[in-house]
Amino acid sequence: MQAQALAAVAGAVAAGDPERAGRLATDAETAARSITDPAAQAQTLAAVAEAVAAAGDYHRAGNLLGVVLAVRSWQVPLPVLAKYWPRVVLRFVDELSGNERPRYT
DSSP: OHHHHHHHHHHHHHTTOHHHHHHHHHHHHHHHHTOOSHHHHHHHHHHHHHHHHHTTOHHHHHHHHHHHHHHSOTTTTHHHHHHHOHHHHHHHHHHHHTOOOOTTO
């Protein structure tokens, strides 16, 4: 898929050229939103979100993951959430399990 390829490129470029990575991520997001299959669109948007987070734009990545969470299973964005927002995932797990985790973890 074009959008997944663009997302991968954006992630790779992020280390050396954040501005270019941002432009590529915008192109990838546009392509992802044009996908008509909901499952494929969610997977692609999650990949774009990961590339955007790798480029350092956590707000935009979070917004993309919010879209994915709104339309698909929480399992789709979980790897990205765990990688870039591990504390959020831990709080969610603690809430479900009833565990009390110290705030510094």
